[in-house]
Amino acid sequence: MAQPVLEVKNLHIEFPTRRGVLKAVDDVSFSIAPGEVLGVVGESGAGKSLTGAAIIGLLEPPGRIASGQILLNGQRIDNLPYEQMRTIRGRQIGAIFQDPLTSLNPLYTVGRQLTETIQTHLDLSDAAARDRAVKLLEEVGIPAARERIDHYPHQFSGGMRQRVVISLALAAEPKVIIADEPTTALDVSIQAQIITLLKRLCRDHGTAVMLVTHDMGVIAETADRVAVMYAGRIAEIGPVADVIHKPQHPYTVGLMGSIPEFDSDRERLIQIDGAMPRLDAIPAGCAFNPRCTRVHDRCKRERPDLLPAGVSEAACWLHAGAAR
């Protein structure tokens, strides 16, 4: 396999608080090859967005990387000074944030924000930058882009703002894209269009994508591999078809079961009872053990690391072989 574009090694993210240190991301490792899409799914609050924020160097204090490394094309970027990281961000790593409103400045027109970003990274005249901005908006499916480019963010619908953020991230054709819920606010047809666009970037430019989403349909269609996160750790990681159709970790099994389906007429959806533990109350052993249907003794004592499970890897004692 080619050298990964992006590598995350043993990443730990902490929040120091008065009552002690909260571990929000606990020993997460993965890599993404050129042209590959790694899907990241998992419980709300599991640490997906924090992992993405750490990669682009925008972890908000008091949150901090406690240990671990992040490498871009083999070079460490987690310890770069702010200014140097700023030039990497946007040019080499594009970020699409979960929250479209906070990434847009309400006081400037959409066009001004786009042309400024384009001109920061590419040496283009005002007119050429504006043309490129219009083209980017068209690519993400904004109708009448040439007129609407002069509107303000609040004059756009939720999904349209989301698409502006996507075009901002793509403006400089970065090598890595961190996409945090890029399509949640979008209807199925625009979604298909954005995904086609992302896939084209991967294919034509060898862009590596970390795609965080709750939409399993989008994952099925876009991702090559999937990482499932729970309580700050990777519970399972493997090829997309295996994770969806042959989930190995009991949490993944529950997750897949909770998806509403068309051909089902059940009154209630299957749910995993209970909630993910608070960061200051992560149980001993496997963090999923209080909710797990297959919990056994060892789960309450020892924390499982990723173990081979089928073609995937799962952090679950059911795959310890001898321990069963």
Next chain:
Amino acid sequence: MNPFVQLNNVSKTFDVSAPWLNRVLERKPQTFLHAVSDVSFDIRRGETLALVGESGCGKSTVARLIVGLYAPSQGSVTVDGQDMKSAAQSTDASRALRRKVQMIFQDPYASLNPRWRVADIVAEPIRTHKLITDPAALDKRVAELLGFVKLTAKDGEKYPHQFSGGQRQRISIARALASNPEFLICDEPTSALDVSVQAQVLNLMKDLQREMGLTYLFISHNLQVVHHIADRVGVMYLGRVVEIGDKREVFGNPQHPYTRMLLDAIPDLKMTGKARTPVAGEVPNPLNPPAGCAFNPRCPKRFAPCDQSRPQTVSFKGRDVACFAAQEATP
């Protein structure tokens, strides 16, 4: 008996003209955007109506018109017999109306005050409407509301920025439930949630509806979720409702070509390898909608009448449809 919620020929137009000076200097005309055009529908008490449709088709604008955040340019909205225009007044009846109708916003970040603790955010509607005055009882109620959405009383001590996206969405759901509303407008309430929390929230919404007779307007892009939660579905296209009816009818036997296309565009979770058919053609321009039926540039069934006039909404096969081709096919 009148339906609980009634929209009568509601339209909303926004002035999106360039600033006056630019208009004069650059000789640009005034421009108006028709976000919602002539929308009428009813929601019965205890029922869930879902609205679906392309991004930018006017769903959130309909929601904001119903809660009274926007005044209709034309037409009227009534809830429980009261015109929502009166909701902004300071009479007792208006206050009661505001308590009855609550909204969960599409953007959970923008709708939570960053300087307030979560417990105060959730307690705010209770305080405003003086529903509970005893502090201990209030704390208990806030803890119960947080529990509904799988957060704990301890989470109430924290501020919104300390939560993940999905957790913030749950805070806004807890707040919306705080005033014991009768009618809840949910704009993409679960799209920020992972499927397991989504299942819990949807189950909770159904339980509340059964126990307290809540009425929902539910906006979502996720058609599987809509299929699960809704009794009736309305499909919007470029500011108009093009098909509305019982969920089983609309999903099972769609009559409008746009509804059919939407259903074909659903991502393929089973990974049968079937490429999904994206809705064909250009997304229409709301500043300058096509003449005749607004869907005609993308429609596979287009024929002469579609270019000449706008199709009227007609009831047949258990739903209302605005499409010439569908009407012709049905004698």
